[in-house]
Amino acid sequence: MSDATRLAGPDAEASGRPERAAVVVGGGLAGVTAALALADAGVRVTLLEGRPRLGGLAFSFQRGALTVDNGQHVYLRCCTAYRWFLDRIDAASLAPLQDRLDVPVLDAEGKPGRRLGRIGRTALPVPLHLAKSLATYPHLSLAERARVGRAALALKGLDLADPALDAQNFGSWLAAHGQSARAVEALWDLVGVATLNAVAGDSSLGLAAMVFKTGLLSDPGAADIGWARVPLGELHDRLARKALDSVGVRTEVRTRVTSISLSENGRWSVQVPGETLHADAVVLAVPQREAHELLPEGALDAPERLLEIGTAPILNVHVVYDRKVLSRPFFAALGSPVQWVFDRTEASGLSEGQYLALSQSAAQDEIDEPVSVLRERYLPELERLLPATRGAQVKDFFVTRERTATFAPTPGVGRLRPGARTKAPGLCLAGAWTATRWPATMESAVRSGVSAAGAALNALGRPRDHLLELFEEAA
Numbered sequence: 001m002s003d004a005t006r007l008a009g010p011d012a013e014a015s016g017r018p019e020r021a022a023v024v025v026g027g028g029l030a031g032v033t034a035a036l037a038l039a040d041a042g043v044r045v046t047l048l049e050g051r052p053r054l055g056g057l058a059f060s061f062q063r064g065a066l067t068v069d070n071g072q073h074v075y076l077r078c079c080t081a082y083r084w085f086l087d088r089i090d091a092a093s094l095a096p097l098q099d100r101l102d103v104p105v106l107d108a109e110g111k112p113g114r115r116l117g118r119i120g121r122t123a124l125p126v127p128l129h130l131a132k133s134l135a136t137y138p139h140l141s142l143a144e145r146a147r148v149g150r151a152a153l154a155l156k157g158l159d160l161a162d163p164a165l166d167a168q169n170f171g172s173w174l175a176a177h178g179q180s181a182r183a184v185e186a187l188w189d190l191v192g193v194a195t196l197n198a199v200a201g202d203s204s205l206g207l208a209a210m211v212f213k214t215g216l217l218s219d220p221g222a223a224d225i226g227w228a229r230v231p232l233g234e235l236h237d238r239l240a241r242k243a244l245d246s247v248g249v250r251t252e253v254r255t256r257v258t259s260i261s262l263s264e265n266g267r268w269s270v271q272v273p274g275e276t277l278h279a280d281a282v283v284l285a286v287p288q289r290e291a292h293e294l295l296p297e298g299a300l301d302a303p304e305r306l307l308e309i310g311t312a313p314i315l316n317v318h319v320v321y322d323r324k325v326l327s328r329p330f331f332a333a334l335g336s337p338v339q340w341v342f343d344r345t346e347a348s349g350l351s352e353g354q355y356l357a358l359s360q361s362a363a364q365d366e367i368d369e370p371v372s373v374l375r376e377r378y379l380p381e382l383e384r385l386l387p388a389t390r391g392a393q394v395k396d397f398f399v400t401r402e403r404t405a406t407f408a409p410t411p412g413v414g415r416l417r418p419g420a421r422t423k424a425p426g427l428c429l430a431g432a433w434t435a436t437r438w439p440a441t442m443e444s445a446v447r448s449g450v451s452a453a454g455a456a457l458n459a460l461g462r463p464r465d466h467l468l469e470l471f472e473e474a475a
Contacts, residue, residue, distance in 0.1 A: 019044055020460045023270045023279040025257050025294070028056020029442055030430040031285030032240045033085055033449025034456070038283075039247035041453075041462055046277055047249055048270070050256035053237045057402055058442060060233030066348045067231040070400045071316045072340065072359040078214050078222035079443035081450060089243040091235045097226035104328055105190065107139055108384045109335035114138045119190075121220055127152060129220040139186040139334060148187060151177040156217045158209045160437070166414035170208035171201030186334055191215075194332075194340060196439045197312045197361045197406045207409045207439050227330075230347055260284075260294050260427070268426060281456040285430035285449065287404065299424040305416045309433055310408035313401065315363035317378050318344075320396040322353045325388040336381045353395060356382070367401055374399055406440030407433040420451040426459040428452040 020043050024035045027049030035047045053059060058073050075082045077097055086092040103119040110116075117138045121129040130152075134145050154177055158165060170192070174184055189199055195211045196203050215223045228235055244251050252272075259271040260282060270277040284291045292306040300306075330342040340359045348355050358378060360366065366374065375397050383389050407413065417435040420428045430452035431445065438444035457464045 020281070020462065021046070021279045022281040022283065022456055022460075023048065023268065023277050024283045024285055025260075025270070026056070026283075026285035026430070027051070027054040027251070027253065028285060028431075029058065029082075029085065029236065029445035030056075030432065030449040030452070031283065032236070032244065033081075033446045034283045034285055034428075034430050034453045035244060035249050035251075036088060036247065037450060037453035038281075038456060039244070039249050041457055041464070043281075043457070043460065043462065045249045046279070047244060047251045048255045048257055048272060048277075049251070049253045052254050053233065054240050054251070054253070055233060055236030056445070057405060058232050058236050060231035060237075063396075063398070066320070066350060066355065066396075067233070068318065068348060068400070069228075069232045069344070069357070071314055071402060071405070072227070072342045072344075072357050073232060073442060074225050074227040075442055076215055076222060076226070077224040078218060079226075079441070081446040082441075082443045083226075085446045086235070089235065089239045091239050094230045094235060095226055095228040098224045100221070101224045103225070104331040105139060105186075105334060106331050106385050107186075107334040108338075108381070110139070119187075121223070123220055126217055126220060127156065130216065137187075140183055144180055144183045147178040147180075148183055151179055152212070152217065155209055155212055158205075158213070160206065160210055160213060163206075163414065165206035165209055166204050167411055168205035169201060169411050170203040170205045171199070173205050173208075174200055190332055190334070193361045194359070195441065196409045197314060198409050199362055202362070203409050204411045204413055206414055210437060211439060227342070228347065257294060261296060262424060262427075266425070279426075281426040281428065281460055283428045283430055283449075283452045283456055285452065287431065288407070288433045291429060291431070295422070296424055296427070299422040299427055300418060301423070306418070309413060309416045310410060311404035312361075312406050312408045313363045313367040313403045314405035315360040315366050315374075316400045316402075317358035317360065317374060318355070318396070318398050318400065319358070319379070319382065319394060320350065320353060320355045321389065322393040322395050323388075324354045325382075325386050325392055326354060326356060331385075333381075333385055336385060337377060338381050338385060341382075341385075358382075367403055371397070371399055409439050420448065420455040426456065428455045428459075 022038050022043050022045050024031045024047045035045045039045045060067050060069050101121045105117045107115050120133045122132055184200055192200055255272050257272055261269050263269050268279045268282045288306040288309050292303055295303055326343055332340050342357045344357045345355045418429055419435045430448040432440040434448045436444045436447045454464050
């Protein structure tokens with residue numbers, strides 16, 4: 001945990017400044033970040049969450065003896081805000097990064113000896129760090145690899161601050177830059193679907209360019225992958241709550257806010273069943289539709305835009321085998337409906353056999369299909385990809401569904417995403433769907449919480465240097 005000085009309530013009073021109070025509505029990563037940042041600046045904070053636990057859509061639950069994550073979540077070395085968050089809650093060692101990017105890619109339809117390819121990097125400067133991996137990538141022809149290199153250089157030259165990129169379609173841009181359907185499947189969508197939760201043809205060029213420029217073309221190690229080696233609930237609920245407790249945040253779960261209003265004395269009234277909380281600032285860190293319902297009149301010029309931000313689902317398929325069938329921690333797949341497969345055996349607490357989790361993004365066509373249908377589809381696909389599964393016994397098969405897992409990164413979504421500040425004094429917005437310039441990731445959620453806390457501190461007349469220094473150090 002950071003050793004930066006924290007101002008508690010009594011210290012604030014001793015300094016001659018009146019104590020200020022804030023309510024944070026929503027206990028996902030955005031809300032927890034905002035609460036920590038406000039409390040670190042000496043604000044008395046109450047955090048309200050409707051669910052029985054913190055963590056938002058990155059959480060764990062029990063299934064018999066298994067501790068199951070609702071979905072596989074990863075982050076990259078370039079995710080400096082989420083890395084700061086892990087440090088802040090004393091969890092960095094529980095979600096380590098790869099020493100160097102290495103993604104095994106299995107082609108179910110590949111010829112013998114060419115089924116396995118790898119996306120990796122060297123220590124050479126950008127863009128040479130990817131040259132060896134691209135030159136030896138077996139899932140593309142020599143001509144396709146050359147065209148991918150040219151497209152990557154063109155992408156690197158795009159100005160992410162140009163608002164015109166938001167209105168353009170990434171798939172069309174790729175086609176205009178010579179990318180074949182195979183190149184899109186085997187490279188661009190392999191990365192893009194997992195990070196954007198949409199195929200290239202459904203994605204904003206602005207968001208896609210941000211992903212590829214920041215993750216692959218900014219620093220040699222920017223795309224090194226990290227993931228939790230323990231259940232997500234250990235990080236985003238237990239350790240997050242411990243960090244909140246340590247700075248005096250009052251955390252209430254199973255507490256749903258019914259209304260927010262500005263009182264005549266200029267303070268906010270936050271209504272929950274059986275209690276009214278009063279605060280000088282409020283951070284709404286809830287999904288966009290819930291934020292729309294709670295926003296007081298006049299807080300945004302066009303609040304209906306929040307309802308125009310679409311959502312996209314993620315399906316997770318969980319399979320427990322009676323034996324070990326996968327020798328690597330994860331892989332991505334081509335030529336199959338399977339997208340990414342992770343070994344969750346150790347993290348789940350499984351003592352015998354192996355537990356694999358399949359993360360299926362942009363799952364609009366599958367999100368409501370019966371478990372029996374998904375079982376008939378995915379077990380044979382795993383046999384195609386992993387010969388060791390043939391003859392192995394399936395001890396358990398189940399699915400988790402997040403129908404509104406992320407906002408949809410469609411062209412034009414950028415103009416719909418509001419910033420942290422509203423027109424109502426002291427009322428701020430947080431959430432991965434706000435204007436962070438990032439797609440709907442854990443990184444975006446934490447960044448939004450930092451921005452909302454900064455806006456709230458500004459409204460409270462409190463200095464933000466402490467917060468900015470912490471964030472810049474992480475970045």
